[in-house]
Amino acid sequence: MPELPEVETVRRGLALYVTGKRIKRLEILHPRATRSGSTISLKSVEGARITDVARRGKFLWFVLDRELALVGHLGMSGQMLIVPKNSELERHTRIRIDFGDKKLELRFIDQRTFGWMSAEPLRKQDEKYLPECCAHIAPDIFSEEFDKARVIGEIKRRKIEIKKALLNQEIMSGVGNIYADEALWYAKVHPERLSSSLSESELAEILRAVKKVMKSALKQGGTSFDDLYINVNGESGYFEVSLRAYGREDEPCRRCGALIRRINFANRSSHFCPVCQRARKSRKPAKKRG
DNA sequence: CATCGACCCTGCGGGC
DNA sequence: TGCCCGCAGGGTCGAT
Known part of the structure:
Protein backbone atom coordinates (compact mmCIF):
# COMPACT_ATOMS: atom_id res chain seq x y z
CA MET A 1 0.00 0.00 0.00
CA PRO A 2 2.86 2.37 -0.43
CA GLU A 3 1.83 5.83 -1.57
CA LEU A 4 4.01 8.87 -2.12
CA PRO A 5 5.29 9.29 1.47
CA GLU A 6 6.23 5.62 1.75
CA VAL A 7 7.92 5.56 -1.65
CA GLU A 8 9.81 8.76 -0.84
CA THR A 9 10.91 7.20 2.45
CA VAL A 10 12.18 4.18 0.52
CA ARG A 11 13.91 6.46 -2.00
CA ARG A 12 15.78 8.33 0.71
CA GLY A 13 16.83 5.14 2.41
CA LEU A 14 18.05 3.64 -0.84
CA ALA A 15 19.88 6.80 -1.89
CA LEU A 16 21.94 6.72 1.31
CA TYR A 17 23.27 3.32 0.42
CA VAL A 18 23.33 2.89 -3.37
CA THR A 19 24.49 6.28 -4.63
CA GLY A 20 27.91 5.90 -6.22
CA LYS A 21 27.77 2.12 -6.24
CA ARG A 22 28.06 -0.09 -9.31
CA ILE A 23 25.51 -2.81 -10.08
CA LYS A 24 27.70 -5.87 -10.18
CA ARG A 25 25.03 -8.51 -10.59
CA LEU A 26 21.24 -8.54 -10.73
CA GLU A 27 19.44 -11.79 -10.11
CA ILE A 28 15.77 -12.32 -11.03
CA LEU A 29 14.04 -14.90 -8.83
CA HIS A 30 10.48 -14.60 -10.14
CA PRO A 31 9.20 -14.12 -13.72
CA ARG A 32 6.61 -11.52 -12.65
CA ALA A 33 9.17 -9.34 -10.95
CA THR A 34 9.95 -7.53 -14.18
CA ARG A 35 7.53 -5.14 -15.85
CA SER A 36 5.54 -6.88 -18.56
CA GLY A 37 5.85 -4.89 -21.74
CA SER A 38 9.39 -3.85 -21.03
CA THR A 39 11.57 -4.34 -24.10
CA ILE A 40 14.95 -4.14 -22.42
CA SER A 41 16.37 -6.95 -20.36
CA LEU A 42 16.64 -6.10 -16.69
CA LYS A 43 20.07 -7.68 -16.73
CA SER A 44 21.31 -4.91 -19.04
CA VAL A 45 21.80 -2.60 -16.07
CA GLU A 46 24.63 -4.81 -14.85
CA GLY A 47 27.86 -2.88 -14.85
CA ALA A 48 26.18 0.52 -14.55
CA ARG A 49 27.02 2.97 -11.80
CA ILE A 50 24.20 4.57 -9.82
CA THR A 51 24.46 8.35 -9.66
CA ASP A 52 21.17 9.15 -7.92
CA VAL A 53 17.78 7.79 -6.89
CA ALA A 54 14.80 9.69 -8.29
CA ARG A 55 11.06 9.51 -7.87
CA ARG A 56 7.85 10.65 -9.51
CA GLY A 57 4.65 9.81 -7.66
CA LYS A 58 4.92 6.17 -6.66
CA PHE A 59 7.60 5.32 -9.25
CA LEU A 60 11.22 5.41 -8.22
CA TRP A 61 14.36 4.84 -10.24
CA PHE A 62 18.09 4.56 -10.06
CA VAL A 63 19.72 7.15 -12.28
CA LEU A 64 22.60 5.40 -14.06
CA ASP A 65 25.74 6.48 -15.87
CA ARG A 66 24.13 5.44 -19.17
CA GLU A 67 21.02 6.14 -21.27
CA LEU A 68 18.95 3.85 -19.12
CA ALA A 69 17.24 3.90 -15.74
CA LEU A 70 16.50 1.06 -13.37
CA VAL A 71 12.87 1.73 -12.40
CA GLY A 72 10.97 0.18 -9.53
CA HIS A 73 7.35 0.21 -8.50
CA LEU A 74 6.36 -1.26 -5.13
CA GLY A 75 2.82 -2.07 -6.18
CA MET A 76 0.81 -3.19 -3.19
CA SER A 77 3.30 -4.99 -1.07
CA GLY A 78 6.77 -4.30 -2.43
CA GLN A 79 9.75 -3.67 -0.21
CA MET A 80 13.34 -2.82 -1.02
CA LEU A 81 15.67 -3.86 1.72
CA ILE A 82 19.39 -3.47 2.18
CA VAL A 83 20.30 -6.60 4.12
CA PRO A 84 23.32 -8.75 4.97
CA LYS A 85 24.16 -11.04 2.05
CA ASN A 86 24.24 -14.11 4.26
CA SER A 87 20.85 -13.44 5.86
CA GLU A 88 18.10 -15.91 5.17
CA LEU A 89 16.21 -15.26 1.94
CA GLU A 90 12.72 -13.99 2.66
CA ARG A 91 10.08 -16.16 0.99
CA HIS A 92 8.89 -13.50 -1.43
CA THR A 93 12.26 -12.24 -2.56
CA ARG A 94 11.93 -11.41 -6.26
CA ILE A 95 15.18 -9.68 -7.18
CA ARG A 96 18.64 -9.44 -5.60
CA ILE A 97 21.18 -6.81 -6.54
CA ASP A 98 24.83 -7.25 -5.70
CA PHE A 99 26.88 -4.04 -5.57
CA GLY A 100 30.15 -5.78 -4.91
CA ASP A 101 29.79 -4.94 -1.25
CA LYS A 102 31.27 -7.54 1.06
CA LYS A 103 28.43 -7.50 3.54
CA LEU A 104 25.21 -6.03 2.13
CA GLU A 105 22.94 -6.46 -0.87
CA LEU A 106 19.60 -5.08 -2.05
CA ARG A 107 16.55 -7.30 -2.09
CA PHE A 108 13.26 -6.55 -3.75
CA ILE A 109 10.60 -8.46 -1.83
CA ASP A 110 6.99 -8.50 -2.94
CA GLN A 111 4.35 -10.85 -1.64
CA ARG A 112 1.55 -9.95 -4.07
CA THR A 113 3.72 -9.40 -7.15
CA PHE A 114 1.99 -6.21 -8.24
CA GLY A 115 5.35 -4.50 -7.97
CA TRP A 116 8.17 -4.78 -10.48
CA MET A 117 11.56 -3.55 -11.58
CA SER A 118 12.41 -2.62 -15.14
CA ALA A 119 15.26 -1.28 -17.26
CA GLU A 120 13.84 1.69 -19.13
CA PRO A 121 15.16 3.99 -21.84
CA LEU A 122 15.09 7.69 -21.02
CA ARG A 123 12.80 10.13 -22.76
CA LYS A 124 13.27 13.87 -22.74
CA GLN A 125 10.24 15.73 -21.42
CA ASP A 126 10.24 19.44 -20.59
CA GLU A 127 14.04 19.64 -20.32
CA LYS A 128 14.01 16.61 -18.04
CA TYR A 129 14.77 12.98 -18.63
CA LEU A 130 12.16 10.50 -17.49
CA PRO A 131 12.13 6.72 -17.82
CA GLU A 132 9.73 5.72 -20.57
CA CYS A 133 7.28 3.94 -18.28
CA CYS A 134 6.90 7.12 -16.18
CA ALA A 135 6.36 9.51 -19.07
CA HIS A 136 2.58 9.46 -18.68
CA ILE A 137 2.70 9.99 -14.92
CA ALA A 138 1.91 13.56 -13.86
CA PRO A 139 4.17 15.43 -11.44
CA ASP A 140 3.33 14.95 -7.78
CA ILE A 141 2.39 17.72 -5.41
CA PHE A 142 5.94 18.10 -4.05
CA SER A 143 7.62 18.31 -7.42
CA GLU A 144 8.99 21.51 -8.98
CA GLU A 145 6.89 20.89 -12.07
CA PHE A 146 3.67 20.70 -10.09
CA ASP A 147 1.20 23.18 -11.53
C1' DC B 1 -11.33 10.75 -26.37
C1' DA B 2 -13.40 9.82 -21.73
C1' DT B 3 -14.87 6.71 -18.48
C1' DC B 4 -15.73 2.20 -16.47
C1' DG B 5 -14.73 -2.18 -14.78
C1' DA B 6 -12.17 -6.54 -14.91
C1' DC B 7 -7.93 -8.37 -13.87
C1' DC B 8 -3.27 -9.49 -12.05
C1' DC B 9 -1.76 -11.79 -6.98
C1' DT B 10 -1.25 -13.75 -2.09
C1' DG B 11 -2.28 -13.85 2.79
C1' DC B 12 -5.42 -13.22 6.20
C1' DG B 13 -9.57 -13.37 8.83
C1' DG B 14 -14.50 -14.40 9.29
C1' DG B 15 -18.16 -17.67 8.80
C1' DC B 16 -19.69 -22.19 8.94
C1' DT C 1 -9.91 -28.06 12.44
C1' DG C 2 -10.29 -26.83 7.84
C1' DC C 3 -12.39 -25.05 3.83
C1' DC C 4 -14.27 -21.24 1.17
C1' DC C 5 -14.95 -16.69 0.28
C1' DG C 6 -14.26 -11.82 0.44
C1' DC C 7 -11.12 -8.28 1.02
C1' DA C 8 -6.87 -5.54 0.59
C1' DG C 9 -5.32 -2.36 -3.66
C1' DG C 10 -1.92 0.27 -8.02
C1' DG C 11 -1.84 0.24 -12.58
C1' DT C 12 -3.07 -1.50 -17.15
C1' DC C 13 -5.99 -2.75 -20.75
C1' DG C 14 -10.09 -3.81 -23.27
C1' DA C 15 -14.94 -2.58 -23.72
C1' DT C 16 -18.41 0.88 -24.15
Missing part, protein backbone atom coordinates in the same frame (compact mmCIF):
# COMPACT_ATOMS: atom_id res chain seq x y z
CA LYS A 148 -1.73 23.72 -9.21
CA ALA A 149 -3.81 25.64 -11.74
CA ARG A 150 -3.34 22.92 -14.34
CA VAL A 151 -4.36 20.20 -11.88
CA ILE A 152 -7.47 22.10 -10.82
CA GLY A 153 -8.36 22.60 -14.49
CA GLU A 154 -7.80 18.90 -15.25
CA ILE A 155 -10.09 17.89 -12.41
CA LYS A 156 -12.80 20.39 -13.27
CA ARG A 157 -12.99 19.43 -16.93
CA ARG A 158 -13.70 15.78 -16.07
CA LYS A 159 -16.97 14.26 -15.02
CA ILE A 160 -15.82 11.73 -12.49
CA GLU A 161 -16.06 11.32 -8.75
CA ILE A 162 -13.48 13.51 -7.00
CA LYS A 163 -11.83 10.53 -5.39
CA LYS A 164 -11.26 8.96 -8.79
CA ALA A 165 -9.62 12.16 -9.93
CA LEU A 166 -7.30 12.11 -6.90
CA LEU A 167 -6.32 8.53 -7.67
CA ASN A 168 -5.70 9.23 -11.35
CA GLN A 169 -1.91 9.36 -11.64
CA GLU A 170 -2.12 11.24 -14.95
CA ILE A 171 -3.72 14.25 -13.26
CA MET A 172 -1.52 14.32 -10.17
CA SER A 173 0.58 11.42 -8.96
CA GLY A 174 1.40 9.92 -5.60
CA VAL A 175 -2.04 9.71 -3.99
CA GLY A 176 -3.48 6.27 -3.21
CA ASN A 177 -6.61 5.04 -1.49
CA ILE A 178 -5.53 5.87 2.05
CA TYR A 179 -4.34 9.44 1.58
CA ALA A 180 -7.24 10.18 -0.78
CA ASP A 181 -9.68 9.31 2.03
CA GLU A 182 -7.64 11.28 4.53
CA ALA A 183 -7.36 14.38 2.36
CA LEU A 184 -11.08 14.39 1.55
CA TRP A 185 -11.85 14.11 5.25
CA TYR A 186 -9.68 17.14 6.04
CA ALA A 187 -11.20 19.08 3.15
CA LYS A 188 -14.73 18.00 4.22
CA VAL A 189 -15.60 16.80 0.73
CA HIS A 190 -17.61 13.66 -0.02
CA PRO A 191 -15.59 11.18 -2.14
CA GLU A 192 -18.44 10.83 -4.64
CA ARG A 193 -18.83 14.53 -5.38
CA LEU A 194 -18.61 15.10 -9.12
CA SER A 195 -15.26 16.63 -10.05
CA SER A 196 -16.80 19.19 -12.40
CA SER A 197 -19.18 20.37 -9.68
CA LEU A 198 -16.42 21.43 -7.30
CA SER A 199 -15.45 25.07 -7.07
CA GLU A 200 -11.89 26.30 -7.54
CA SER A 201 -11.66 27.08 -3.85
CA GLU A 202 -12.93 23.65 -2.85
CA LEU A 203 -10.34 22.05 -5.14
CA ALA A 204 -7.61 24.29 -3.78
CA GLU A 205 -8.66 23.19 -0.30
CA ILE A 206 -8.48 19.52 -1.33
CA LEU A 207 -4.98 20.01 -2.75
CA ARG A 208 -3.89 21.74 0.45
CA ALA A 209 -5.23 18.76 2.40
CA VAL A 210 -3.42 16.28 0.13
CA LYS A 211 -0.16 18.11 0.73
CA LYS A 212 -0.71 18.40 4.45
CA VAL A 213 -1.56 14.72 4.90
CA MET A 214 1.36 13.45 2.85
CA LYS A 215 3.78 15.90 4.41
CA SER A 216 2.98 14.74 7.92
CA ALA A 217 3.20 11.08 6.90
CA LEU A 218 6.56 11.79 5.32
CA LYS A 219 7.75 13.46 8.47
CA GLN A 220 6.95 10.37 10.50
CA GLY A 221 8.21 7.92 7.88
CA GLY A 222 11.55 9.59 7.67
CA THR A 223 12.49 8.98 11.27
CA SER A 224 13.13 5.25 11.16
CA PHE A 225 16.55 5.21 9.53
CA ASP A 226 19.68 3.61 10.72
CA ASP A 227 23.00 4.03 8.94
CA LEU A 228 23.99 0.41 9.31
CA TYR A 229 20.78 -1.40 8.60
CA ILE A 230 18.49 0.54 6.34
CA ASN A 231 15.08 -0.99 6.63
CA VAL A 232 13.22 0.64 3.82
CA ASN A 233 9.98 -1.16 4.41
CA GLY A 234 7.23 0.27 2.22
CA GLU A 235 4.55 -0.63 4.71
CA SER A 236 6.16 0.77 7.82
CA GLY A 237 5.25 4.34 7.02
CA TYR A 238 1.59 4.25 7.92
CA PHE A 239 0.69 5.63 11.29
CA GLU A 240 -2.74 4.36 12.09
CA VAL A 241 -3.03 6.53 15.16
CA SER A 242 -3.07 9.60 12.98
CA LEU A 243 -5.58 8.33 10.42
CA ARG A 244 -8.88 10.23 10.49
CA ALA A 245 -11.00 8.30 7.99
CA TYR A 246 -9.24 5.32 6.42
CA GLY A 247 -9.93 2.05 8.24
CA ARG A 248 -12.14 3.75 10.84
CA GLU A 249 -15.54 2.37 9.83
CA ASP A 250 -18.07 2.72 12.68
CA GLU A 251 -15.60 4.69 14.77
CA PRO A 252 -16.43 8.29 15.76
CA CYS A 253 -15.33 11.12 13.49
CA ARG A 254 -12.59 13.01 15.30
CA ARG A 255 -14.28 16.27 14.36
CA CYS A 256 -17.98 15.76 14.99
CA GLY A 257 -18.37 12.32 16.58
CA ALA A 258 -20.59 10.85 13.86
CA LEU A 259 -19.70 7.31 12.88
CA ILE A 260 -17.32 6.98 9.93
CA ARG A 261 -18.91 5.15 7.01
CA ARG A 262 -17.34 2.76 4.54
CA ILE A 263 -18.70 2.36 1.03
CA ASN A 264 -17.56 0.24 -1.89
CA PHE A 265 -15.65 2.15 -4.45
CA ALA A 266 -14.06 0.80 -7.65
CA ASN A 267 -13.01 -2.59 -6.25
CA ARG A 268 -11.90 -1.06 -2.97
CA SER A 269 -13.46 1.15 -0.32
CA SER A 270 -13.95 4.73 0.70
CA HIS A 271 -14.16 5.95 4.26
CA PHE A 272 -15.77 9.25 5.14
CA CYS A 273 -17.77 11.13 7.75
CA PRO A 274 -21.42 11.28 6.65
CA VAL A 275 -21.92 14.55 8.54
CA CYS A 276 -18.74 16.54 7.78
CA GLN A 277 -18.54 15.29 4.22
CA ARG A 278 -21.96 15.78 2.69
CA ALA A 279 -22.74 14.43 -0.77
CA ARG A 280 -24.18 17.82 -1.64
CA LYS A 281 -22.92 21.14 -0.40
CA SER A 282 -26.17 22.26 1.13
CA ARG A 283 -28.94 20.01 2.17
CA LYS A 284 -32.48 21.25 1.81
CA PRO A 285 -35.13 19.61 3.93
CA ALA A 286 -36.68 16.74 2.02
CA LYS A 287 -39.98 17.64 0.47
CA LYS A 288 -42.83 15.40 1.31
CA ARG A 289 -44.76 14.09 -1.63
CA GLY A 290 -48.12 12.43 -2.01
Whole structure:
Protein backbone atom coordinates (compact mmCIF):
# COMPACT_ATOMS: atom_id res chain seq x y z
CA MET A 1 0.00 0.00 0.00
CA PRO A 2 2.86 2.37 -0.43
CA GLU A 3 1.83 5.83 -1.57
CA LEU A 4 4.01 8.87 -2.12
CA PRO A 5 5.29 9.29 1.47
CA GLU A 6 6.23 5.62 1.75
CA VAL A 7 7.92 5.56 -1.65
CA GLU A 8 9.81 8.76 -0.84
CA THR A 9 10.91 7.20 2.45
CA VAL A 10 12.18 4.18 0.52
CA ARG A 11 13.91 6.46 -2.00
CA ARG A 12 15.78 8.33 0.71
CA GLY A 13 16.83 5.14 2.41
CA LEU A 14 18.05 3.64 -0.84
CA ALA A 15 19.88 6.80 -1.89
CA LEU A 16 21.94 6.72 1.31
CA TYR A 17 23.27 3.32 0.42
CA VAL A 18 23.33 2.89 -3.37
CA THR A 19 24.49 6.28 -4.63
CA GLY A 20 27.91 5.90 -6.22
CA LYS A 21 27.77 2.12 -6.24
CA ARG A 22 28.06 -0.09 -9.31
CA ILE A 23 25.51 -2.81 -10.08
CA LYS A 24 27.70 -5.87 -10.18
CA ARG A 25 25.03 -8.51 -10.59
CA LEU A 26 21.24 -8.54 -10.73
CA GLU A 27 19.44 -11.79 -10.11
CA ILE A 28 15.77 -12.32 -11.03
CA LEU A 29 14.04 -14.90 -8.83
CA HIS A 30 10.48 -14.60 -10.14
CA PRO A 31 9.20 -14.12 -13.72
CA ARG A 32 6.61 -11.52 -12.65
CA ALA A 33 9.17 -9.34 -10.95
CA THR A 34 9.95 -7.53 -14.18
CA ARG A 35 7.53 -5.14 -15.85
CA SER A 36 5.54 -6.88 -18.56
CA GLY A 37 5.85 -4.89 -21.74
CA SER A 38 9.39 -3.85 -21.03
CA THR A 39 11.57 -4.34 -24.10
CA ILE A 40 14.95 -4.14 -22.42
CA SER A 41 16.37 -6.95 -20.36
CA LEU A 42 16.64 -6.10 -16.69
CA LYS A 43 20.07 -7.68 -16.73
CA SER A 44 21.31 -4.91 -19.04
CA VAL A 45 21.80 -2.60 -16.07
CA GLU A 46 24.63 -4.81 -14.85
CA GLY A 47 27.86 -2.88 -14.85
CA ALA A 48 26.18 0.52 -14.55
CA ARG A 49 27.02 2.97 -11.80
CA ILE A 50 24.20 4.57 -9.82
CA THR A 51 24.46 8.35 -9.66
CA ASP A 52 21.17 9.15 -7.92
CA VAL A 53 17.78 7.79 -6.89
CA ALA A 54 14.80 9.69 -8.29
CA ARG A 55 11.06 9.51 -7.87
CA ARG A 56 7.85 10.65 -9.51
CA GLY A 57 4.65 9.81 -7.66
CA LYS A 58 4.92 6.17 -6.66
CA PHE A 59 7.60 5.32 -9.25
CA LEU A 60 11.22 5.41 -8.22
CA TRP A 61 14.36 4.84 -10.24
CA PHE A 62 18.09 4.56 -10.06
CA VAL A 63 19.72 7.15 -12.28
CA LEU A 64 22.60 5.40 -14.06
CA ASP A 65 25.74 6.48 -15.87
CA ARG A 66 24.13 5.44 -19.17
CA GLU A 67 21.02 6.14 -21.27
CA LEU A 68 18.95 3.85 -19.12
CA ALA A 69 17.24 3.90 -15.74
CA LEU A 70 16.50 1.06 -13.37
CA VAL A 71 12.87 1.73 -12.40
CA GLY A 72 10.97 0.18 -9.53
CA HIS A 73 7.35 0.21 -8.50
CA LEU A 74 6.36 -1.26 -5.13
CA GLY A 75 2.82 -2.07 -6.18
CA MET A 76 0.81 -3.19 -3.19
CA SER A 77 3.30 -4.99 -1.07
CA GLY A 78 6.77 -4.30 -2.43
CA GLN A 79 9.75 -3.67 -0.21
CA MET A 80 13.34 -2.82 -1.02
CA LEU A 81 15.67 -3.86 1.72
CA ILE A 82 19.39 -3.47 2.18
CA VAL A 83 20.30 -6.60 4.12
CA PRO A 84 23.32 -8.75 4.97
CA LYS A 85 24.16 -11.04 2.05
CA ASN A 86 24.24 -14.11 4.26
CA SER A 87 20.85 -13.44 5.86
CA GLU A 88 18.10 -15.91 5.17
CA LEU A 89 16.21 -15.26 1.94
CA GLU A 90 12.72 -13.99 2.66
CA ARG A 91 10.08 -16.16 0.99
CA HIS A 92 8.89 -13.50 -1.43
CA THR A 93 12.26 -12.24 -2.56
CA ARG A 94 11.93 -11.41 -6.26
CA ILE A 95 15.18 -9.68 -7.18
CA ARG A 96 18.64 -9.44 -5.60
CA ILE A 97 21.18 -6.81 -6.54
CA ASP A 98 24.83 -7.25 -5.70
CA PHE A 99 26.88 -4.04 -5.57
CA GLY A 100 30.15 -5.78 -4.91
CA ASP A 101 29.79 -4.94 -1.25
CA LYS A 102 31.27 -7.54 1.06
CA LYS A 103 28.43 -7.50 3.54
CA LEU A 104 25.21 -6.03 2.13
CA GLU A 105 22.94 -6.46 -0.87
CA LEU A 106 19.60 -5.08 -2.05
CA ARG A 107 16.55 -7.30 -2.09
CA PHE A 108 13.26 -6.55 -3.75
CA ILE A 109 10.60 -8.46 -1.83
CA ASP A 110 6.99 -8.50 -2.94
CA GLN A 111 4.35 -10.85 -1.64
CA ARG A 112 1.55 -9.95 -4.07
CA THR A 113 3.72 -9.40 -7.15
CA PHE A 114 1.99 -6.21 -8.24
CA GLY A 115 5.35 -4.50 -7.97
CA TRP A 116 8.17 -4.78 -10.48
CA MET A 117 11.56 -3.55 -11.58
CA SER A 118 12.41 -2.62 -15.14
CA ALA A 119 15.26 -1.28 -17.26
CA GLU A 120 13.84 1.69 -19.13
CA PRO A 121 15.16 3.99 -21.84
CA LEU A 122 15.09 7.69 -21.02
CA ARG A 123 12.80 10.13 -22.76
CA LYS A 124 13.27 13.87 -22.74
CA GLN A 125 10.24 15.73 -21.42
CA ASP A 126 10.24 19.44 -20.59
CA GLU A 127 14.04 19.64 -20.32
CA LYS A 128 14.01 16.61 -18.04
CA TYR A 129 14.77 12.98 -18.63
CA LEU A 130 12.16 10.50 -17.49
CA PRO A 131 12.13 6.72 -17.82
CA GLU A 132 9.73 5.72 -20.57
CA CYS A 133 7.28 3.94 -18.28
CA CYS A 134 6.90 7.12 -16.18
CA ALA A 135 6.36 9.51 -19.07
CA HIS A 136 2.58 9.46 -18.68
CA ILE A 137 2.70 9.99 -14.92
CA ALA A 138 1.91 13.56 -13.86
CA PRO A 139 4.17 15.43 -11.44
CA ASP A 140 3.33 14.95 -7.78
CA ILE A 141 2.39 17.72 -5.41
CA PHE A 142 5.94 18.10 -4.05
CA SER A 143 7.62 18.31 -7.42
CA GLU A 144 8.99 21.51 -8.98
CA GLU A 145 6.89 20.89 -12.07
CA PHE A 146 3.67 20.70 -10.09
CA ASP A 147 1.20 23.18 -11.53
CA LYS A 148 -1.73 23.72 -9.21
CA ALA A 149 -3.81 25.64 -11.74
CA ARG A 150 -3.34 22.92 -14.34
CA VAL A 151 -4.36 20.20 -11.88
CA ILE A 152 -7.47 22.10 -10.82
CA GLY A 153 -8.36 22.60 -14.49
CA GLU A 154 -7.80 18.90 -15.25
CA ILE A 155 -10.09 17.89 -12.41
CA LYS A 156 -12.80 20.39 -13.27
CA ARG A 157 -12.99 19.43 -16.93
CA ARG A 158 -13.70 15.78 -16.07
CA LYS A 159 -16.97 14.26 -15.02
CA ILE A 160 -15.82 11.73 -12.49
CA GLU A 161 -16.06 11.32 -8.75
CA ILE A 162 -13.48 13.51 -7.00
CA LYS A 163 -11.83 10.53 -5.39
CA LYS A 164 -11.26 8.96 -8.79
CA ALA A 165 -9.62 12.16 -9.93
CA LEU A 166 -7.30 12.11 -6.90
CA LEU A 167 -6.32 8.53 -7.67
CA ASN A 168 -5.70 9.23 -11.35
CA GLN A 169 -1.91 9.36 -11.64
CA GLU A 170 -2.12 11.24 -14.95
CA ILE A 171 -3.72 14.25 -13.26
CA MET A 172 -1.52 14.32 -10.17
CA SER A 173 0.58 11.42 -8.96
CA GLY A 174 1.40 9.92 -5.60
CA VAL A 175 -2.04 9.71 -3.99
CA GLY A 176 -3.48 6.27 -3.21
CA ASN A 177 -6.61 5.04 -1.49
CA ILE A 178 -5.53 5.87 2.05
CA TYR A 179 -4.34 9.44 1.58
CA ALA A 180 -7.24 10.18 -0.78
CA ASP A 181 -9.68 9.31 2.03
CA GLU A 182 -7.64 11.28 4.53
CA ALA A 183 -7.36 14.38 2.36
CA LEU A 184 -11.08 14.39 1.55
CA TRP A 185 -11.85 14.11 5.25
CA TYR A 186 -9.68 17.14 6.04
CA ALA A 187 -11.20 19.08 3.15
CA LYS A 188 -14.73 18.00 4.22
CA VAL A 189 -15.60 16.80 0.73
CA HIS A 190 -17.61 13.66 -0.02
CA PRO A 191 -15.59 11.18 -2.14
CA GLU A 192 -18.44 10.83 -4.64
CA ARG A 193 -18.83 14.53 -5.38
CA LEU A 194 -18.61 15.10 -9.12
CA SER A 195 -15.26 16.63 -10.05
CA SER A 196 -16.80 19.19 -12.40
CA SER A 197 -19.18 20.37 -9.68
CA LEU A 198 -16.42 21.43 -7.30
CA SER A 199 -15.45 25.07 -7.07
CA GLU A 200 -11.89 26.30 -7.54
CA SER A 201 -11.66 27.08 -3.85
CA GLU A 202 -12.93 23.65 -2.85
CA LEU A 203 -10.34 22.05 -5.14
CA ALA A 204 -7.61 24.29 -3.78
CA GLU A 205 -8.66 23.19 -0.30
CA ILE A 206 -8.48 19.52 -1.33
CA LEU A 207 -4.98 20.01 -2.75
CA ARG A 208 -3.89 21.74 0.45
CA ALA A 209 -5.23 18.76 2.40
CA VAL A 210 -3.42 16.28 0.13
CA LYS A 211 -0.16 18.11 0.73
CA LYS A 212 -0.71 18.40 4.45
CA VAL A 213 -1.56 14.72 4.90
CA MET A 214 1.36 13.45 2.85
CA LYS A 215 3.78 15.90 4.41
CA SER A 216 2.98 14.74 7.92
CA ALA A 217 3.20 11.08 6.90
CA LEU A 218 6.56 11.79 5.32
CA LYS A 219 7.75 13.46 8.47
CA GLN A 220 6.95 10.37 10.50
CA GLY A 221 8.21 7.92 7.88
CA GLY A 222 11.55 9.59 7.67
CA THR A 223 12.49 8.98 11.27
CA SER A 224 13.13 5.25 11.16
CA PHE A 225 16.55 5.21 9.53
CA ASP A 226 19.68 3.61 10.72
CA ASP A 227 23.00 4.03 8.94
CA LEU A 228 23.99 0.41 9.31
CA TYR A 229 20.78 -1.40 8.60
CA ILE A 230 18.49 0.54 6.34
CA ASN A 231 15.08 -0.99 6.63
CA VAL A 232 13.22 0.64 3.82
CA ASN A 233 9.98 -1.16 4.41
CA GLY A 234 7.23 0.27 2.22
CA GLU A 235 4.55 -0.63 4.71
CA SER A 236 6.16 0.77 7.82
CA GLY A 237 5.25 4.34 7.02
CA TYR A 238 1.59 4.25 7.92
CA PHE A 239 0.69 5.63 11.29
CA GLU A 240 -2.74 4.36 12.09
CA VAL A 241 -3.03 6.53 15.16
CA SER A 242 -3.07 9.60 12.98
CA LEU A 243 -5.58 8.33 10.42
CA ARG A 244 -8.88 10.23 10.49
CA ALA A 245 -11.00 8.30 7.99
CA TYR A 246 -9.24 5.32 6.42
CA GLY A 247 -9.93 2.05 8.24
CA ARG A 248 -12.14 3.75 10.84
CA GLU A 249 -15.54 2.37 9.83
CA ASP A 250 -18.07 2.72 12.68
CA GLU A 251 -15.60 4.69 14.77
CA PRO A 252 -16.43 8.29 15.76
CA CYS A 253 -15.33 11.12 13.49
CA ARG A 254 -12.59 13.01 15.30
CA ARG A 255 -14.28 16.27 14.36
CA CYS A 256 -17.98 15.76 14.99
CA GLY A 257 -18.37 12.32 16.58
CA ALA A 258 -20.59 10.85 13.86
CA LEU A 259 -19.70 7.31 12.88
CA ILE A 260 -17.32 6.98 9.93
CA ARG A 261 -18.91 5.15 7.01
CA ARG A 262 -17.34 2.76 4.54
CA ILE A 263 -18.70 2.36 1.03
CA ASN A 264 -17.56 0.24 -1.89
CA PHE A 265 -15.65 2.15 -4.45
CA ALA A 266 -14.06 0.80 -7.65
CA ASN A 267 -13.01 -2.59 -6.25
CA ARG A 268 -11.90 -1.06 -2.97
CA SER A 269 -13.46 1.15 -0.32
CA SER A 270 -13.95 4.73 0.70
CA HIS A 271 -14.16 5.95 4.26
CA PHE A 272 -15.77 9.25 5.14
CA CYS A 273 -17.77 11.13 7.75
CA PRO A 274 -21.42 11.28 6.65
CA VAL A 275 -21.92 14.55 8.54
CA CYS A 276 -18.74 16.54 7.78
CA GLN A 277 -18.54 15.29 4.22
CA ARG A 278 -21.96 15.78 2.69
CA ALA A 279 -22.74 14.43 -0.77
CA ARG A 280 -24.18 17.82 -1.64
CA LYS A 281 -22.92 21.14 -0.40
CA SER A 282 -26.17 22.26 1.13
CA ARG A 283 -28.94 20.01 2.17
CA LYS A 284 -32.48 21.25 1.81
CA PRO A 285 -35.13 19.61 3.93
CA ALA A 286 -36.68 16.74 2.02
CA LYS A 287 -39.98 17.64 0.47
CA LYS A 288 -42.83 15.40 1.31
CA ARG A 289 -44.76 14.09 -1.63
CA GLY A 290 -48.12 12.43 -2.01
C1' DC B 1 -11.33 10.75 -26.37
C1' DA B 2 -13.40 9.82 -21.73
C1' DT B 3 -14.87 6.71 -18.48
C1' DC B 4 -15.73 2.20 -16.47
C1' DG B 5 -14.73 -2.18 -14.78
C1' DA B 6 -12.17 -6.54 -14.91
C1' DC B 7 -7.93 -8.37 -13.87
C1' DC B 8 -3.27 -9.49 -12.05
C1' DC B 9 -1.76 -11.79 -6.98
C1' DT B 10 -1.25 -13.75 -2.09
C1' DG B 11 -2.28 -13.85 2.79
C1' DC B 12 -5.42 -13.22 6.20
C1' DG B 13 -9.57 -13.37 8.83
C1' DG B 14 -14.50 -14.40 9.29
C1' DG B 15 -18.16 -17.67 8.80
C1' DC B 16 -19.69 -22.19 8.94
C1' DT C 1 -9.91 -28.06 12.44
C1' DG C 2 -10.29 -26.83 7.84
C1' DC C 3 -12.39 -25.05 3.83
C1' DC C 4 -14.27 -21.24 1.17
C1' DC C 5 -14.95 -16.69 0.28
C1' DG C 6 -14.26 -11.82 0.44
C1' DC C 7 -11.12 -8.28 1.02
C1' DA C 8 -6.87 -5.54 0.59
C1' DG C 9 -5.32 -2.36 -3.66
C1' DG C 10 -1.92 0.27 -8.02
C1' DG C 11 -1.84 0.24 -12.58
C1' DT C 12 -3.07 -1.50 -17.15
C1' DC C 13 -5.99 -2.75 -20.75
C1' DG C 14 -10.09 -3.81 -23.27
C1' DA C 15 -14.94 -2.58 -23.72
C1' DT C 16 -18.41 0.88 -24.15
